[in-house]
Amino acid sequence: xxxxxxxxxxxxxxxxxxxxxxxxxxxxxxxxxxxxxxxxxxxxxxxxxxxxxxxxxxxxxxxxxxxxxxxxxxxxxxxxxxxxxxxxxxxxxxxxxxxxxxxxxxxxxxxxxxxxxxxxxxxxxxxxxxxxxxxxxxxxxxxxxxxxxxxxxxxxxxxxxxxxxxxxxxxxxxxxxxxxxxxxxxxxxxxxxxxxxxxxxxxxxxxxxxxxxxxxxxxxxxxxxxxxxxxxxxxxxxxxxxxxxxxxxxxxxxxxxxxxxxxxxxxxxxxxxxxxxxxxxxxxxxxxxxxxxxxxxxxxxxxxxxxxxxxxxxxxxxxxxxxxxxxxxxxxxxxxxxxxxxxxxxxxxxxxxxxxxxxxxxxxxxxxxxxxxxxxxxxxxxxxxxxxxxxxxxxxxxxxxxxx
Amino acid sequence: xxxxxxxxxxxxxxxxxxxxxxxxxxxxxxxxxxxxxxxxxxxxxxxxxxxxxxxxxxxxxxxxxxxxxxxxxxxxxxxxxxxxxxxxxxxxxxxxxxxxxxxxxxxxxxxxxxxxxxxxxxxxxxxxxxxxxxxxxxxxxxxxxxxxxxxxxxxxxxxxxxxxxxxxxxxxxxxxxxxxxxxxxxxxxxxxxxxxxxxxxxxxxxxxxxxxxxxxxxxxxxxxxxxxxxxxxxxxxxxxxxxxxxxxxxxxxxxxxxxxxxxxxxxxxxxxxxxxxxxxxxxxxxxxxxxxxxxxxxxxxxxxxxxxxxxxxxxxxxxxxxxxxxxxxxxxxxxxxxxxxxxxxxxxxxxxxxxxxxxxxxxxxxxxxxxxxxxxxxxxxxxxxxxxxxxxxxxxxxxxxxxx
Numbered sequence: 001x002x003x004x005x006x007x008x009x010x011x012x013x014x015x016x017x018x019x020x021x022x023x024x025x026x027x028x029x030x031x032x033x034x035x036x037x038x039x040x041x042x043x044x045x046x047x048x049x050x051x052x053x054x055x056x057x058x059x060x061x062x063x064x065x066x067x068x069x070x071x072x073x074x075x076x077x078x079x080x081x082x083x084x085x086x087x088x089x090x091x092x093x094x095x096x097x098x099x100x101x102x103x104x105x106x107x108x109x110x111x112x113x114x115x116x117x118x119x120x121x122x123x124x125x126x127x128x129x130x131x132x133x134x135x136x137x138x139x140x141x142x143x144x145x146x147x148x149x150x151x152x153x154x155x156x157x158x159x160x161x162x163x164x165x166x167x168x169x170x171x172x173x174x175x176x177x178x179x180x181x182x183x184x185x186x187x188x189x190x191x192x193x194x195x196x197x198x199x200x201x202x203x204x205x206x207x208x209x210x211x212x213x214x215x216x217x218x219x220x221x222x223x224x225x226x227x228x229x230x231x232x233x234x235x236x237x238x239x240x241x242x243x244x245x246x247x248x249x250x251x252x253x254x255x256x257x258x259x260x261x262x263x264x265x266x267x268x269x270x271x272x273x274x275x276x277x278x279x280x281x282x283x284x285x286x287x288x289x290x291x292x293x294x295x296x297x298x299x300x301x302x303x304x305x306x307x308x309x310x311x312x313x314x315x316x317x318x319x320x321x322x323x324x325x326x327x328x329x330x331x332x333x334x335x336x337x338x339x340x341x342x343x344x345x346x347x348x349x350x351x352x353x354x355x356x357x358x359x360x361x362x363x364x365x366x367x368x369x370x371x372x373x374x375x376x377x378x379x380x381x382x383x384x385x386x387x388x389x390x391x392x393x394x395x396x397x398x399x400x401x402x403x404x
Numbered sequence: 405x406x407x408x409x410x411x412x413x414x415x416x417x418x419x420x421x422x423x424x425x426x427x428x429x430x431x432x433x434x435x436x437x438x439x440x441x442x443x444x445x446x447x448x449x450x451x452x453x454x455x456x457x458x459x460x461x462x463x464x465x466x467x468x469x470x471x472x473x474x475x476x477x478x479x480x481x482x483x484x485x486x487x488x489x490x491x492x493x494x495x496x497x498x499x500x501x502x503x504x505x506x507x508x509x510x511x512x513x514x515x516x517x518x519x520x521x522x523x524x525x526x527x528x529x530x531x532x533x534x535x536x537x538x539x540x541x542x543x544x545x546x547x548x549x550x551x552x553x554x555x556x557x558x559x560x561x562x563x564x565x566x567x568x569x570x571x572x573x574x575x576x577x578x579x580x581x582x583x584x585x586x587x588x589x590x591x592x593x594x595x596x597x598x599x600x601x602x603x604x605x606x607x608x609x610x611x612x613x614x615x616x617x618x619x620x621x622x623x624x625x626x627x628x629x630x631x632x633x634x635x636x637x638x639x640x641x642x643x644x645x646x647x648x649x650x651x652x653x654x655x656x657x658x659x660x661x662x663x664x665x666x667x668x669x670x671x672x673x674x675x676x677x678x679x680x681x682x683x684x685x686x687x688x689x690x691x692x693x694x695x696x697x698x699x700x701x702x703x704x705x706x707x708x709x710x711x712x713x714x715x716x717x718x719x720x721x722x723x724x725x726x727x728x729x730x731x732x733x734x735x736x737x738x739x740x741x742x743x744x745x746x747x748x749x750x751x752x753x754x755x756x757x758x759x760x761x762x763x764x765x766x767x768x769x770x771x772x773x774x775x776x777x778x779x780x781x782x783x784x785x786x787x788x789x790x791x792x793x794x795x796x797x798x799x800x801x802x803x804x805x806x807x808x
Contacts, residue, residue, distance in 0.1 A: 053740045054732035054756060084728055086757035119725025120758030224711040225629065226726070227733035307628040307711070308803055315804025321523025322630070324488055328458035329631035336457045352458065353490035354524030393797050399712055400719025 003260055006173070009162025012144030013175035014198035015240040016040050017073075019147040020139035024131025026079035026124060027117070032150035034131040036139065037194065038073025038104045038111075043238040045071035046207035047112065048214050050231035056083035057093040058113040059232055065097065065109050066234065069203020074112035074194060074234060075100035075132060078153050078179070082115040082123050083229040092123045099129055103136030112234045114192050116153055116179060119229060148177040151192055154398055155181045159271040165260050167253050170243040172199040176264045178233075180223065180272030193218060193233035193268055199257060200239030201246040208249055209258040210235050217265035220297065220386040222305040223276035224395070235261070273387035274370075278394030281313055282370045282387065290382035295332040297384040302330035303373060304388030313371055314390035318362035320348040323373060335379055342374040407664055410577070413566025416548030417579035418602035419644040420444050421477075423551040424543035428535025430528060431483035431521070436554035438535040440543065441598065442477025442508045442515075447642035449475035450611035451516065452618050454635030460487035461497040462517040463636055469501065469513050470638065473607020478516035478598060478638060479504035479536060482557050482583070486519040486527050487633040496527045503533055507540030516638045518596050520557055520583060523633060552581040555596055558802055559585045563675040569664050571657050574647040576603040580668045582637075584627065584676030597622060597637035597672055603661060604643030605650040612653055613662040614639050621669035624701065624790045626709040627680035628799070639665070677791035678774075682798030685717055686774045686791065694786035699736040701788040706734035707777060708792030717775055718794035722766035724752040727777060739783055746778040 012019050022034040047066040049059050065071060075096050082089050097111040104111065115123070148158035162175040178193040201209070214233055239245065246253045274282040285303045290296035303309055306326040312319040320341050327339060341349040344365040348357050365371070416423050426438040451470040453463050469475060479500050486493050501515040508515065519527070552562035566579040582597040605613070618637055643649065650657045678686040689707045694700035707713055710730040716723040724745050731743060745753040748769040752761050769775070 050733075052729065052732035053734075053736075053738060054728055055740075081725070084725060084753065084757050086755075089757075119723075119729060120753065226710055226712045226729065229725075229729050229732060306630055307799075308630045311800055311803035314800065317805055319522075321485070321488060321633075324458055325456060325523060325630065325633050328456035328633060329454075330457075332457075334457060336459075349488065349524065351490070353488050353493075391800060393800050395711075396715050396718065396795060396797050396800060399715035401721055 003163040003165050003263055006162040006164055009175055010144040010148055010160035011037055011175045011177045011194055011196055012141040013162035014173040014196045016198060016238045017196045018139040018141055019143040020135035020137065021143055021146040021150045022131040022134035024077065024127045026077055026127055032146055033079050034077045034135050035147035035150040036075045036100055036103065036132060036135040037147050039236055039238040041238050041240060043072055043236045044069050044201060044203045044206050045234060045236045046203065046210045047232060047234040048210055050228055052227050052229045054084055054229045056081055056115065056230040057085055057089035058082055058115045059230060060090060061093040061097060062112045062114065062232060062234065065112060069207065070110060071112055071236060072104050072106045072110045073236060074114060076114040076151050076192065077128060077131065078151055079117040080115060080121050080123050081117045081119050081230050083119045085120065085122055088122055092125055095125065096128060096132065099132045103132065114232055116151065116192055116230055151179040153179065153181055154277055155179050156275055159268055161264055161267045163260060163264060165256065167199055167243040167256060170241045172241040172243055173197065174260055174264050176268050178268040178272055181275060181277050195235040195261065195264055197237045198239065198241040199237050199246065200241065200243050201237045201257060205246050205249055205254055206235060206237055209261050212258050213262040213265040216262050217269040220301065220384065221269045221273040222301060222388050223273065225305050270387050273389050276389035277398045278392040279389030280392055281390045283313055283389060284370065284372045285386045286372065286374045288374065288376050288383050289380055290377040291334055291380040292382040293384060295334065296382035298332050299327050299330045299375065300384045300386035302326045304386040307391055310388065310391035313366065314392045316363060316366040318343060318348065318359065318366060324349055327375060334377060338378045340376040340378065344372050407567040407569050407667055410566040410568055413579060414548040414552055414564035415441055415579045415581045415598055415600055416545040417566035418577040418600045420602060420642045421600045422543040422545055423547040424539035424541065425547055425550040425554045426535040426538035428481065428531045430481055430531055436550055437483045438481045438539050439551035439554040440479045440504055440507065440536060440539040441551050443640055443642040445642050445644060447476055447640045448473050448605060448607045448610050449638060449640045450607065450614045451636060451638040452614055454632055456631050456633045458488055458633045460485055460519065460634040461489055461493035462486055462519045463634060464494060465497040465501060466516045466518065466636060466638065469516060473611065474514060475516055475640060476508050476510045476514045477640060478518060480518040480555050480596065481532060482520050482555055484519060484521040484525055484527050485523050485634050487523045489524065489526055492526055496529055499529065500532060500536065503536045507536065518636055520555065520596055520634055555583040557583065557585055558681055559583050560679055563672055565668055565671045567664060567668060569660065571603055571647040571660060574645045576645040576647055577601065578664055578668050580672050582672040582676055584679060585681050599639040599665065599668055601641045602643065602645040603641050604645065604647050605641045605661060609650050609653055609658055610639060610641055613665050616662050617666040617669040620666050621673040624705065624788065625673045625677040626705060626792045627677065629709050674791050677793050680793035681802045682796040683793030684796055685794045687717055687793060688774060688776045689790045690776065690778045692778065692780050692787050693784055694781040695738055695784040696786040697788060699738065700786035702736050703731055703734045703779065704788045704790035706730045708790040711795055714792065714795035717770065718796045720767060720770040722747060722752065722763065722770060728753055731779060738781060742782045744780040744782065748776050
């Protein structure tokens with residue numbers, strides 16, 4: 001199935017969604033650090049959250065607010081994660097929702113809250129409240145792009161997408177934005193991802209589609225193996241496209257919608273991997289013919305997460321032994337004498353042992369911006385794709401002095 | 405219990421063990437790259453091996469040879485791992501044992517074989533055979549230190565230790581050497597560790613003591629999260645000390661020996677962590693009062709393995725949020741509202757939330773060469789200590805061009 005990409009599209013491309021931004025001064029720098037995005041009409045919504053035991057306050061509040069599958073939009077700040085902040089942090093997260101609700105004209109419980117930045121510091125609430133007021137002063141569709149900028153931390157570029165498809169004869173749009181960069185090893189969700197759509201879909205179906213989509217996208221990327229306290233992906237659907245409401249998970253409309261949502265999530269996830277802290281290359285790891293899909297997923301993520309694979313790719317060194325080593329310590333049970341490894345289309349190992357290959361051919365493949373590693377396990381039908389990035393000097397530089 | 409450290413002691417400190425080395429030219433550089441160490445009299449022996457599914461050929465051969473708990477010594481080369489090398493690799497590993505056995509005057513099955521270096525390349529057998537002959541030409545106790553040098557790869561210093569204790573009224577010595585540096589995240593054993601002793605101990609008790617010791621030492625260190633194909637620790641005991649043979653795991657002599665072996669293994673493991681590729685600091689993570697010991701171990705290793713914790717320590721940044729974040733994603737079930745974190749003796753978080761602390765105090769602690777992170781879970785009696793190192797520019801530099 002082909003979806004039409006909307007050039008320059010993003011979080012406000014679907015009908016009825018608007019955005020506002022503010023320079024609240026949370027991080028002192030002269031940039032947008034707060035965004036408010038919402039549907040002008042009621043919407044269903046769904047979320048997935050980090051599995052980190054230290055759930056940041058905004059994640060705890062958002063989980064509660066999304067429990068009934070109804071929400072109008074979200075308010076988000078960068079520069080402070082509001083994580084490990086105790087009762088005061090929870091109260092502040094709720095106050096953010098309440099202030100945003102005042103502007104949107106809805107209940108606080110219909111607002112999703114997100115924060116990203118340093119852990120363990122309280123939000124500067126006067127600035128936050130003023131920022132929400134500023135963001136809410138003149139929301140518009142045009143400000144969707146600024147919203148994608150406002151959620152950036154060490155991201156070097158904003159991450160947006162919008163696609164168009166037909167559902168029940170009606171044109172439906174999905175828009176999305178995300179932020180990533182460091183502390184990226186999502187499990188259930190990623191750092192922050194937001195998706196909007198004007199499709200009509202029940203909360204139950206929306207939650208199911210989001211789960212499917214994140215498992216194949218945000219949950220398959222890694223930058224540094226650290227699963228954040230603040231990871232969250234939320235989707236909002238306001239039904240303005242006029243398609244018949246999707247209520248049945250077995251319907252063809254559901255399947256089309258879920259595939260479109262997956263496409264949006266994969267595109268955003270790849271943008272996050274490609275823009276990992278200090279990254280110079282996107283690494284795509286395809287595992288084929290594994291004993292089962294779960295095994296394929298674990299192997300693909302283990303390879304993408306290996307510091308030694310990542311540094312070899314940074315150095316454009318065809319050190320495939322590190323790839324096969326990562327397959328071996330993934331924890332998956334398999335027959336090691338039946339594993340082939342490819343760099344791009346170049347076979348470098350067959351049946352668990354090295355092949356003679358042309359170093360110049362390998363070098364050319366490794367000089368590209370996107371490196372595809374393929375592992376053919378030849379022992380089942382499991383398959384998975386994971387994405388990561390190389391490990392460079394700049395990752396160390398960025399993280400040796402992030403806080404101070 | 406206090407053991408006496410023998411200054412300058414190592415693998416040949418126990419009675420009856422000798423070493424020989426050679427410059428076999430495997431890595432082209434002008435340095436020792438091959439060692440042969442053995443007991444002049446029969447010995448019991450035990451080994452633990454990597455859990456990586458791609459067991460290197462020498463590990464497979466050593467596992468067979470140690471199955472009966474009898475071995476005289478080991479032959480080891482650096483510069484080539486003989487991993488993922490198929491049937492030819494297995495034959496070559498056996499030929500190394502056979503050649504060494506010829507020199508020692510024992511059966512090939514009494515020789516342990518180890519290799520470390522690049523994966524996926526066949527051993528240059530003419531050089532290897534010549535090297536074993538050279539190493540075997542004039543073995544002596546004095547060459548123990550050279551043996552510790554010969555097994556180094558990207559290690560910046562050799563890793564040796566010897567301690568003395570009393571067992572059943574007799575003076576007993578344990579000696580050890582190890583190599584580490586990169587691809588260090590042992591599971592059952594570490595890169596390469598060898599321990600000798602003149603104690604008399606049954607194969608069964610020796611294996612049990614080695615398992616206990618490695619679980620508290622080599623299995624508690626991490627440099628980069630990559631578990632090697634070649635990890636192995638082997639111990640040899642020739643009984644020349646004249647103590648009554650240790651045969652009973654409940655005996656006090658067994659307990660004394662096991663504690664001494666653990667002390668040796670911990671000392672070597674810490675040397676490996678401290679000399680991790682590019683490392684500037686040793687990180688010691690103590691987890692106390694966790695729900696159980698297993699939970700404490702997992703949490704300690706997760707913190708020690710976090711790229712973000714490691715880069716923060718490199719940057720001397722008191723970013724404790726990354727420590728508590730790692731506790732949270734460790735996969736262990738616990739109450740997040742009951743966790744305290746200390747940098748050295750400085751409390752930085754209490755009950756899962758941040759404390760105000762003096763940044764200057766923190767900076768002083770982080771400027772030391774050894775950084776102690778303590779996490780008090782306050783919810784049980786589990787405890788564990790893990791060791792790691794910081795993540796620096798040099799780790800990236802070393803690994804971006806290791807092979808070429």
